[in-house]
Amino acid sequence: QVQLVESGGGLVQPGGSLRLSCAASGFTFSIYYMSWVRQAPGKGLEWVSDISNGGISTYYADSVKGRFTISRDNAKNTLSLQMNNLKPEDTALYYCARGRGYSADYWGQGSQVTVSS
Numbered sequence: 001q002v003q004l005v006e007s008g009g010g011l012v013q014p015g016g017s018l019r020l021s022c023a024a025s026g027f028t029f030s031i032y033y034m035s036w037v038r039q040a041p042g043k044g045l046e047w048v049s050d051i052s053n054g055g056i057s058t059y060y061a062d063s064v065k066g067r068f069t070i071s072r073d074n075a076k077n078t079l080s081l082q083m084n085n086l087k088p089e090d091t092a093l094y095y096c097a098r099g100r101g102y103s104a105d106y107w108g109q110g111s112q113v114t115v116s117s
């Protein structure tokens with residue numbers, strides 16, 4: 001069965017960095033677009049970033065462009081999100097998802113990122 005397991009979240013001060021990882025299994029990872037989507041406390045889902053199946057094309061929400069970098073390793077079935085210059089408004093539960101943004105068909109359980117001094 002499809003499994004997506006996120007890791008790497010935590011508490012970080014404003015301006016700091018974190019790297020999220022997502023371990024994928026149960027499907028042919030290399031043929032799917034993958035996404036990161038987040039949900040802040042008390043708010044709806046917000047698309048963060050997509051990456052094409054081969055990793056050539058990447059897409060970002062304006063709110064994270066220039067600060068976050070999505071990447072993937074198809075040999076290891078892993079998806080990553082490098083987050084730099086974090087801001088308090090980046091505080092959210094971050095989900096790895098199979099597919100593009102809100103049309104993704106499988107989601108992980110989420111990894112909490114908290115940005116606070």
